[in-house]
Amino acid sequence: METLANLESFVRSAETGSFSAAARLLALTPAAVSRNVAMLERNIGVRLFQRSTRKLSLTEAGERFLASIGGNLQALQTAISAVSSDRGEPAGVLKVSLAPTFGIDHVLPLLPEFLARYPLIRLEWHFENRQVDLIAEGYDAAIGGGFELTPGVVSRTLAAADVVAVASPAYMAGRTLPSSPADLAQYNGIVMRGIRTGRVRQWVMRDSVGNEASAELSENIVLNDPAAMREAALLGLGVTLLVSPDVIAHIQHGELLRLLPDWHADAGSISLYYPSRTLMPAKTRVFIDYLVEAFERG
Structure with a gap:
């Protein structure tokens, strides 16, 4: 009787057209997936895939075998999950x-x-x-x-992912606190360039009564990671805008100041x-x- 690992490797390889892609789905190495499929072919005495350096495709026998398995593999996986759940x-x-x-x-x-x-x-x-x-x-x-x-x-x-303005006490020492988002432009800005868009992220902030205003920071330091932006702010390099869960502990410990406490931008959740x-x-x-x-x- 074939093992579930061999059948899973065959089905996922057929679905993705690649041993490497199947390996990522199964948390295995491509070599392990290939070995499982080869073992399955050897045990049933039929070649299931045509292999080349560029392509992995099912043989006619492989297509028939995949169709005959149908939803049975999912049923087996479900049964195993159910047993695991029952055991606690x-x-x-x-x-x-x-x-x-x-x-x-x-x-x-x-x-x-x-x-x-x-x-x-x-x-x-x-x-x-x-x-x-x-x-x-x-x-x-x-x-x-x-x-x-x-x-x-x-x-x-x-x-919640409310975006707030923060800076270190050392950076703000001797500087006038901002009274509106527009005032943030007068400080050194630590901003983020989006990985997908390639653009510097801009925010529109809102106060407690619903007024809106753009927060346009100066682009003195441009980074692509929120952790690096937070560290730059902690080092006293300027003002930045970050989601509240990333900075709340530092605000509570006095390592960062929340500027414009009545204003935030909505980044979803x-x-x-x-x-x-x-x-x-x-x-x-x-x-x-x-x-x-x-x-x-x-």
């Missing part, structure tokens, strides 16, 4: 993409308790400032802001994204429940 022992690799600053500051500190509760879960976490393709890249979840919701992806809000499935793997389900509960408490 979530296990396996939990692959998550996280926005670096928010992930390190607010999610990483939750790990000791989470891993103590679920010791059979192994972590593969990627700290990156980009929108990943959860399904195509094989992620169990992603945490960040501004993701476009593609079919099959669900989002849960973790925290920091959310948890995950693929919608009929029966979610236990490792993903407990991670989602744990994270949402932790942020509701916080």
Whole structure:
């Protein structure tokens, strides 16, 4: 009888047309996927793929075999997930993409308790400032802001992403505090160039009664990472605009000053994204429940 690993490697390779792409989905190496498929071919005595340096394509026998499997592979995976859930022992690799600053500051500190509760879960976490393709890249979840919701992806809000103006006490010493967003242009500005757009991000701020005004910082320092922008502000290099979860602890500790406390820009929210499935793997389900509960408490 064929192992589930061999069948999974065959089906994912057929769906993606590549051992490498299948490997990313299955958290394996391309060599392991190729070996699993070769073992399957050897065991059933039929060549399932035509291989070349540029292309991987199904043979006629491979197409018939893929069609005959149909939804049975998903049924097997669902059954395994159900058994794991019934045992109450979530296990396996939990692959998550996280926005670096928010992930390190607010999610990483939750790990000791989470891993103590679920010791059979192994972590593969990627700290990156980009929108990943959860399904195509094989992620169990992603945490960040501004993701476009593609079919099959669900989002849960973790925290508001209000953008606020901050600077260090040392930088503001001897300087007049701003009274409106327009005043921010008189200071050295620490701004962010978007990775996808290539443009410096501009913000429109709003006060408590709904008045709006543009906040146009001088482009004295241009960076592409919020953590670097925060560090530059802590070093006293100027004024910057960052989402409140990235700077709230530094404001509370007096390391940064919030300028224009009645004004903020709306950057949406920091959310948890995950693929919608009929029966979610236990490792993903407990991670989602744990994270949402932790942020509701916080």
